[in-house]
Amino acid sequence: MTPRPPRSTVRNAALAVVAGALLTAGIVVPAGGAPAVENSAMDNIIPAPESVQPDPATTFELTQQTSIQATGEAAEVGEYLAGILRPSTGYPVPVNRGALGTGDIALALDGAPDLGPAGYRLQVADDNVSVHATSTEGLFNGVQTLRQLLPAAIESPTAQPGPWTMPGGSIVDKPRFEHRAAMLDVARHFFDVAQVKSYIDQIARYKINRLHLHLSDDQGWRIQINSWPRLAEYGGSTEVGGGPGGYYTQQDYTDIVNYAASRHIVIVPEIDMPGHTNAALASYAELNCDGVAPPLYTGIDVGFSSLCVDKDITYRFVEDVIRELAALTPGPYLHIGGDEAHSTPEEDYKKFIAQVLPLVSKYGKTVVGWHEYGKAQPQGDAVVQFWGTTNADPLLTDAVARGNKILASPANKSYLDMKYNESTPLGLQWAGFIEVADAYGWDPGSYLQGVPEESVLGVEAPLWSETLENSEHIEFMAFPRLPAIAELGWSPKGAQNWESFRQRLATHGPRLTASGIDFYASTQIPWAK
Numbered sequence: 189m190t191p192r193p194p195r196s197t198v199r200n201a202a203l204a205v206v207a208g209a210l211l212t213a214g215i216v217v218p219a220g221g222a223p224a225v226e227n228s229a230m231d232n233i234i235p236a237p238e239s240v241q242p243d244p245a246t247t248f249e250l251t252q253q254t255s256i257q258a259t260g261e262a263a264e265v266g267e268y269l270a271g272i273l274r275p276s277t278g279y280p281v282p283v284n285r286g287a288l289g290t291g292d293i294a295l296a297l298d299g300a301p302d303l304g305p306a307g308y309r310l311q312v313a314d315d316n317v318s319v320h321a322t323s324t325e326g327l328f329n330g331v332q333t334l335r336q337l338l339p340a341a342i343e344s345p346t347a348q349p350g351p352w353t354m355p356g357g358s359i360v361d362k363p364r365f366e367h368r369a370a371m372l373d374v375a376r377h378f379f380d381v382a383q384v385k386s387y388i389d390q391i392a393r394y395k396i397n398r399l400h401l402h403l404s405d406d407q408g409w410r411i412q413i414n415s416w417p418r419l420a421e422y423g424g425s426t427e428v429g430g431g432p433g434g435y436y437t438q439q440d441y442t443d444i445v446n447y448a449a450s451r452h453i454v455i456v457p458e459i460d461m462p463g464h465t466n467a468a469l470a471s472y473a474e475l476n477c478d479g480v481a482p483p484l485y486t487g488i489d490v491g492f493s494s495l496c497v498d499k500d501i502t503y504r505f506v507e508d509v510i511r512e513l514a515a516l517t518p519g520p521y522l523h524i525g526g527d528e529a530h531s532t533p534e535e536d537y538k539k540f541i542a543q544v545l546p547l548v549s550k551y552g553k554t555v556v557g558w559h560e561y562g563k564a565q566p567q568g569d570a571v572v573q574f575w576g577t578t579n580a581d582p583l584l585t586d587a588v589a590r591g592n593k594i595l596a597s598p599a600n601k602s603y604l605d606m607k608y609n610e611s612t613p614l615g616l617q618w619a620g621f622i623e624v625a626d627a628y629g630w631d632p633g634s635y636l637q638g639v640p641e642e643s644v645l646g647v648e649a650p651l652w653s654e655t656l657e658n659s660e661h662i663e664f665m666a667f668p669r670l671p672a673i674a675e676l677g678w679s680p681k682g683a684q685n686w687e688s689f690r691q692r693l694a695t696h697g698p699r700l701t702a703s704g705i706d707f708y709a710s711t712q713i714p715w716a717k
Contacts, residue, residue, distance in 0.1 A: 228355045229337045232695040234671050235395055235678035236688070237333065237361035246356020248312050250338065251291055252279050258295040259285045265327040266295050268450070272335055276702075278347040293334075294318040295327050306397070307362025310334060312354050325397075326362075328452045332393050333359060340698035365632065367595060367646025368677035369398035369456070370670060372662070373605075373653040375405035375467075376488070377427050378434035383659050385447050390663070390705060392451040394674035399448055400456040400523060400648060403436075406466035406485045406493055410435045411457070415508040416472065423467035423484075428654055430486045441516055449518070456556065457513055460525030461506065462532050462540045466493040474501055488654045491530030497540045507547050514551035522553035526561030527575065538564045545570070556595065562587050571645055574636060575599050577619050585638035593645035596632045602673050604665050605652040608708055614655050615665055624710045628672040628689055631681060649673040660706045667700055667707035668693055690714070 230242040250273065258266030266283040273281045288294045299309060299321040308321040308330030319330035337355060341348040370391045372384065379387075388399060403411045409423035412435060424435035436444070445455045465475075466485045473481035477496040485493075495502050514522055524544055529537050541557075541564035548555040556571040562583035566572070572587040573595040584594060597603070599619035606622040607615040620626075627649075633641035649670050656662055675689060690713050697715040700707045709715055 229695075230355045230357050230359075232692045233333055233336050233359075234689070234692055234696060235675035236680075236683040236692070237359045238680050238683070239360040241358045243312075243356035243358075246312065246314050248314060248317055248354045248356065249291070250277065250279070250293075250350075250352035250354070254279060254281060254291050254293065255289070256281060256283045256293045256295065257286060257288050258283055260297065261324050262295045262297050262327055264450075265324050265331060268328070269293070269295070269331045269334070272331075273342065275346065276342050276344040276348050277350065277352055288316055288318075290315045292316050295331075296320050297322065297324070297327065299326060303360075304362050306366075307360075308333070310359040310361075312337065312356045312358070314356065317354065325452045328392075329361070329363075329395050332395055333361065335393070336699070340695075340702050343699050343702040345704070363395070363678045364680055365644065365646035365677045367398055367648075368396050368674060369400055369595070369646065369648035370396050370666070371400035371402060371597075371648055371650035373402040373405070373651060374410050375402050375408045375427075375460075376653040377431070377657050378408060378410060378424070379653075379659070379662070380434065381436065381440050381443055383662070384444050386659055387662060387666075388444075388448050388451055388453055390666070390703075391670060391674075392453060394671050395678050396670070396674055397452060398454050398456055398646075398648070400458060400650070401444075402458045402460070402650075402652075404459050404467060405464045406490070407487075408433045408435075409467040409471065411441055411459075411513065412437045413509055413512050414438070415512065416505065418471040419468060419509075423471040426484050426486055428486055428488055431657075438512075438516055445517065445519075454519035454521070455517060456519060456521045456523055457517055458523035458525055458556075459509055459513065460527070461544070462495040462497065462537065463491060463493055463527070463529035464525060465495050468505075469493060469495070472505070475499070475505060490528045494529060494531040495540070497532065497536040502540075503543055503547075506544055507550075510544075510547050510553075511551055514548075514553050517553070520554050521556050521571070522548050522551075523556040523573075524548065524561065525558060527558035529560070534563070541566075559583050559587075562592070565590065566592060569593070571595050573597060573648065575603075575650070579635050580637040584636055588639055588643045592643075594636065594639050594643055595645050595648055596636060597648040597650055598630070598635065601627060601630050601635075602647065602649045603652070604649050604669055605654070605656070608710065612708075614661055616652075616654060622669065624668055624672055624690070624693070624712050625686060627669040628676070628684075628686055630676070631684070632676055633681060647673055647677040663706040664708055667705055668696070668710060668713065671696065 256266040270281040305323045308326045310330050311318050321327045409419045412420045420435035427433040448455050470484045559574045570592050572592045577600040607617045609621050632647045694714045695716045
């Protein structure tokens with residue numbers, strides 16, 4: 189694979205283009221890059237809150253004496269917030285259960301019922317800051333907003349000079365959609381536990397609350413299944429390009445699940461079937477119709493593999509995998525894939541899915557599948573995930589009629605592995621180029637024909653990894669498009685405005701830099717310095 193240029197080269201080149209365009213338009217550009225956006229931090233929050241009421245006469249300052257007051261379950265969120273504030277400020281920021289004092293931050297589980305489980309109310313006064321919610325999830329979301337009110341250097345892992353001020357005012361906020369997801373493909377290239385945890389932390393700051401892990405594909409099987417050990421030991425031994433691959437032990441997976449839960453993110457595991465199964469077929473010859481195991485696969489073609497629909501052992505295999513994975517997964521969902529099964533005849537495909545659906549229910553999970561599995565007519569609370577490149581599909585209207593919920597992830601809008609433009613050094617382009625404006629420029633509640641907003645469960649931003657080999661690659665493709673998708677999932681429709689978003693996003697450049705996140709400096713954004 190051709191190595192990507194150093195991130196400073198990519199970002200500086202993009203900023204130079206922005207500066208040149210602004211100079212042409214007669215705008216004075218300060219040395220070193222594009223002009224800073226001169227808005228209050230109250231005006232620069234992503235995702236845009238439901239209601240913001242600034243108080244220009246008020247400023248709060250975080251000091252050496254500041255403590256976080258949080259009792260009961262709220263104390264856990266308090267410790268999370270303290271963990272953000274301590275490294276950059278150098279302040280002790282203790283988490284106490286005492287009375288609120290001057291200069292303190294309060295986290296309280298006394299929010300009004302109309303906030304719902306994920307909403308919050310944040311107030312910044314001269315003498316203290318308070319976040320109110322009905323649940324720890326709501327408090328956690330409020331903390332993500334609170335950190336954006338502080339200077340960008342608050343995100344630094346090392347001590348910075350400050351001062352640490354927040355603009356005064358109040359924010360009342362709750363999400364538009366319940367399900368706001370990112371997806372990480374760990375099958376094409378393997379990412380270890382630390383890399384997945386890093387991505388969890390990054391997506392959490394934009395109020396993403398689901399992480400879909402694509403755990404199996406032709407190129408690799410990434411989760412230990414005790415009853416079928418060769419799946420991970422052999423099927424997980426390679427990846428695209430022939431690298432060493434890897435897999436998660438069940439303890440590793442549990443570690444990821446628990447870490448995600450501490451960030452109020454639910455893990456949605458996916459085992460793709462009946463296609464995208466070469467790693468499994470290579471691991472166990474008996475899963476093949478002819479009893480012959482194919483070689484391991486390290487390319488990126490799709491659609492050539494299939495489980496043997498007419499063999500009883502296929503369903504013993506599938507049930508064992510579902511049983512073990514469901515037992516490890518406290519969240520409500522289990523994703524069975526179902527896409528691009530080009531080597532499975534349609535009647536066989538329907539027969540296979542019809543036999544698998546009851547297995548997911550048997551082990552207490554709600555089934556999710558890519559929209560092709562709608563051909564098997566999943567019933568009730570089944571979730572149909574749309575990944576097409578058009579805004580209409582008869583499978584969606586049929587699914588809505590059955591009462592299925594639709595998860596919107598159109599490939600030409602939300603796939604984070606698509607190139608930004610023809611010169612992007614990473615990614616693919618089969619669904620087209622996706623710049624930040626393209627990722628932002630659609631409405632999940634009305635985009636899909638025949639799918640009313642009440643049938644939309646939410647949005648997802650998938651990140652496939654055919655061309656991605658490390659965390660820098662993940663970051664470069666996810667940011668800044670992931671914040672765009674996050675806003676579509678969280679913010680009220682009336683608050684979504686491209687011009688507003690690009691100006692707000694511009695102020696997040698220094699935040700991403702302070703965090704060490706390797707983002708793409710799109711020329712569509714007037715990045716702040």
